[in-house]
Amino acid sequence: MTTQKGYRAPVLADVARAARVSVPTVSRVLNGTKYVAPELAGRVHEAIERLGYRPNGAARSMRSGRRTLVSVFAGATANYGYARTLQGIETAARKAGMSVTITVVESGEDDDVKRAIDLALAQPTAGAIVLEFDRAGINARHMLPDGLPVIVAGGGSRRPGGVPAALIDERTAARKATEYLLRLGHRTVHHIAGPTAGKHSGRTDGWRAALTDAKIPVPAVMNAEWDVTSGFRWGERIAGRDDVTAVLCGNDEIAIGLMRALADRGIHVPRDISVVGFDDQPLVAMWQPSLTTVDQDFEDLGERAFTMLEQLVDGDMTATSSVVVPQLVVRESTAPPRG
Amino acid sequence: MTTQKGYRAPVLADVARAARVSVPTVSRVLNGTKYVAPELAGRVHEAIERLGYRPNGAARSMRSGRRTLVSVFAGATANYGYARTLQGIETAARKAGMSVTITVVESGEDDDVKRAIDLALAQPTAGAIVLEFDRAGINARHMLPDGLPVIVAGGGSRRPGGVPAALIDERTAARKATEYLLRLGHRTVHHIAGPTAGKHSGRTDGWRAALTDAKIPVPAVMNAEWDVTSGFRWGERIAGRDDVTAVLCGNDEIAIGLMRALADRGIHVPRDISVVGFDDQPLVAMWQPSLTTVDQDFEDLGERAFTMLEQLVDGDMTATSSVVVPQLVVRESTAPPRG
DNA sequence: CCTGTCTGGGATATCGTTATCCTACATACG
DNA sequence: CGTATGTAGGATAACGATATCCCAGACAGG
Numbered sequence: 001m002t003t004q005k006g007y008r009a010p011v012l013a014d015v016a017r018a019a020r021v022s023v024p025t026v027s028r029v030l031n032g033t034k035y036v037a038p039e040l041a042g043r044v045h046e047a048i049e050r051l052g053y054r055p056n057g058a059a060r061s062m063r064s065g066r067r068t069l070v071s072v073f074a075g076a077t078a079n080y081g082y083a084r085t086l087q088g089i090e091t092a093a094r095k096a097g098m099s100v101t102i103t104v105v106e107s108g109e110d111d112d113v114k115r116a117i118d119l120a121l122a123q124p125t126a127g128a129i130v131l132e133f134d135r136a137g138i139n140a141r142h143m144l145p146d147g148l149p150v151i152v153a154g155g156g157s158r159r160p161g162g163v164p165a166a167l168i169d170e171r172t173a174a175r176k177a178t179e180y181l182l183r184l185g186h187r188t189v190h191h192i193a194g195p196t197a198g199k200h201s202g203r204t205d206g207w208r209a210a211l212t213d214a215k216i217p218v219p220a221v222m223n224a225e226w227d228v229t230s231g232f233r234w235g236e237r238i239a240g241r242d243d244v245t246a247v248l249c250g251n252d253e254i255a256i257g258l259m260r261a262l263a264d265r266g267i268h269v270p271r272d273i274s275v276v277g278f279d280d281q282p283l284v285a286m287w288q289p290s291l292t293t294v295d296q297d298f299e300d301l302g303e304r305a306f307t308m309l310e311q312l313v314d315g316d317m318t319a320t321s322s323v324v325v326p327q328l329v330v331r332e333s334t335a336p337p338r339g
Numbered sequence: 340m341t342t343q344k345g346y347r348a349p350v351l352a353d354v355a356r357a358a359r360v361s362v363p364t365v366s367r368v369l370n371g372t373k374y375v376a377p378e379l380a381g382r383v384h385e386a387i388e389r390l391g392y393r394p395n396g397a398a399r400s401m402r403s404g405r406r407t408l409v410s411v412f413a414g415a416t417a418n419y420g421y422a423r424t425l426q427g428i429e430t431a432a433r434k435a436g437m438s439v440t441i442t443v444v445e446s447g448e449d450d451d452v453k454r455a456i457d458l459a460l461a462q463p464t465a466g467a468i469v470l471e472f473d474r475a476g477i478n479a480r481h482m483l484p485d486g487l488p489v490i491v492a493g494g495g496s497r498r499p500g501g502v503p504a505a506l507i508d509e510r511t512a513a514r515k516a517t518e519y520l521l522r523l524g525h526r527t528v529h530h531i532a533g534p535t536a537g538k539h540s541g542r543t544d545g546w547r548a549a550l551t552d553a554k555i556p557v558p559a560v561m562n563a564e565w566d567v568t569s570g571f572r573w574g575e576r577i578a579g580r581d582d583v584t585a586v587l588c589g590n591d592e593i594a595i596g597l598m599r600a601l602a603d604r605g606i607h608v609p610r611d612i613s614v615v616g617f618d619d620q621p622l623v624a625m626w627q628p629s630l631t632t633v634d635q636d637f638e639d640l641g642e643r644a645f646t647m648l649e650q651l652v653d654g655d656m657t658a659t660s661s662v663v664v665p666q667l668v669v670r671e672s673t674a675p676p677r678g
Numbered sequence: 679c680c681t682g683t684c685t686g687g688g689a690t691a692t693c694g695t696t697a698t699c700c701t702a703c704a705t706a707c708g
Numbered sequence: 709c710g711t712a713t714g715t716a717g718g719a720t721a722a723c724g725a726t727a728t729c730c731c732a733g734a735c736a737g738g
Contacts, residue, residue, distance in 0.1 A: 011724055022688050027726060052484060058401040058463040059724035063693050069462060083422040090443055099440045099462050104429055123408060123438050124397035145391060228625050260625040283622050286567050286599040350694055361718050366696060398694035402723050
């Protein structure tokens with residue numbers, strides 16, 4: 001540890017002095033913008049190595065205008081879907097030589113959104129990716145300054161409000177899951193929804209569309225949070241009803257909570273009730289019974305979002321929208337209804 | 340959308356002109372470093388609002404030397420523990436007005452580590468938090484430049500190599516979990532370990548210490564990855580053995596995979612075999628049987644790490660180490676052995 | 679031999695902000 | 709009344725890099 005009180009990080013001028021060349025020459029060696037004689041370049045490299053020089057990103061991005069920081073806005077970070085999407089963004093960004101900052105938008109309130117944006121954009125930001133799985137994300141998009149390249153990543157099925165987007169088509173996926181349950185012979189399918197992003201939740205919409213198309217009256221939506229406890233509580237209620245034979249859950253947590261509550265009350269899944277989740281978290285395949293769910297490739301979503309942002313930042317405006325339809329993974333938690 | 344081709348973000352000079360004051364005065368209004376006449380301050384605020392001015396962070400941090408970016412290095416991001424720790428860091432940082440960048444260190448190889456560090460430190464970084472749950476993190480710490488404030492966050496029980504650290508004492512937790520199983524009457528406790536961070540894994544060490552103290556021969560460690568599949572494979576093997584009555588797993592994923600494999604082979608948990616996990620992910624409380632596990636407060640860990648880093652950056656060197664011992668949460672997956 | 683083109687590299691301007699210095703004026707004090 | 713003290717705000721320098729300009733020398737062609 002050579003950490004001293006008066007330590008000052010070496011700057012370009014120090015390198016130039018040590019290598020007995022001018023400051024711009026060092027810069028040219030670093031950026032390869034012009035030919036530099038091998039002899040000088042060698043001296044420069046040696047000096048850089050010896051002094052442990054590291055370019056100052058602030059100065060660099062200020063003068064050159066190039067920014068290498070991407071801001072991600074999200075309503076949460078630790079949830080499975082968010083975390084995986086973030087992972088995809090980080091991986092793609094790192095390959096492209098860019099860094100990622102993550103800023104949580106506490107709520108959809110204007111104050112929280114504004115604070116989050118001010119904080120994030122206090123850094124030299126090339127562009128933003130907004131994770132629109134909830135209201136916080138949607139409001140964040142609306143309040144971002146004009147002129148900043150923005151990509152939306154989320155669960156919609158079409159691009160939101162003129163902003164290019166990377167999407168997972170949850171609507172179609174929910175529709176396919178519902179149709180699958182109907183094909184198994186269920187008279188209807190019930191739905192426990194997570195907190196919706198405004199009026200529209202792709203998952204809920206797809207479920208509703210499938211029922212409507214099949215000319216089946218749409219049962220009341222059961223509203224819940226995204227956590228296991230919510231699912232458990234609905235399980236307690238559903239256990240007392242005999243009109244429910246199939247449930248499409250807003251996510252895997254809800255499904256698992258539901259199944260536990262049902263099991264505690266002696267209701268067998270899938271014999272008595274079929275359950276479908278959403279997300280395909282690694283754990284749910286190990287459940288007893290293993291969970292039929294929708295496999296969402298969040299990591300791919302993140303990578304697509306970053307790639308589009310990169311194009312946008314480079315001035316390639318052709319980036320419009322990219323939609324992937326996730327697949328239903330059939331496991332043990334679904335079966336034809338009894339009798 | 341007023342996004343035009345030739346759009347240029349307003350700078351301080353634009354605001355100054357609009358408010359008919361000098362550039363430094365605008366800066367003073369923004370930073371409150373000196374009294375400014377209310378009249379002028381009002382004009383400045385109005386101009387800022389009208390132009391949608393936003394300070395350029397690069398220029399700011401360059402001139403003032405103040406940095407508001409914290410770099411987190413981690414071997415992964417989407418795993419439960421990493422994601423929650425990150426969440427804790429982000430929350431604390433946001434409250435303190437700082438942003439967080441996350442950089443994944445792909446492996447412990449010098450090349451990967453160096454690349455990750457170069458990328459992250461290309462930004463104006465105030466300090467770094469290294470997540471030391473694996474070898475990648477540990478190597479990252481060693482290669483960080485001198486002079487950069489660094490805090491380690493991880494599962495050790497004492498501060499690693501002179502660097503201040505926020506820790507979760509996994510060793511003591513694993514010891515307590517093992518002692519609990521022994522108290523239930525198990526003759527010995529087996530252990531499935533995740534990929535260890537070098538020689539020492541607190542979880543494995545604590546397990547070994549508990550057995551040694553009880554004068555029980557230490558069984559061979561079963562090595563696994565952190566995922567459910569690893570646990571499942573060990574379950575297949577353990578099912579054929581009758582000397583295993585209690586298993587301490589490196590994390591919850593392994594425990595769940597293990598339990599599923601056992602269940603598939605007609606082995607009942609906890610009657611035939613007791614299983615203990617590590618982490619207390621939200622889902623595992625809903626398992627059948629619900630999982631006895633060690634509750635690790637990762638979010639708190641992240642907050643502690645950030646707070647310590649903040650002190651370090653502010654020149655307060657008194658910060659040394661902060662250790663929390665996580666609690667065992669007893670649920671349904673553990674019981675006395677048969678007979 | 680003169681001129682034009684190319685190449686390597688130094689001198690200097692510049693990015694947007696904050697730190698430092700300085701001036702003008704008002705007020706207070708001996 | 710002269711000087712010390714304080715306040716408000718402008719002028720200017722500086723942070724660390726890159727962009728631009730420019731000059732010296734090498735070399736080719738007429």
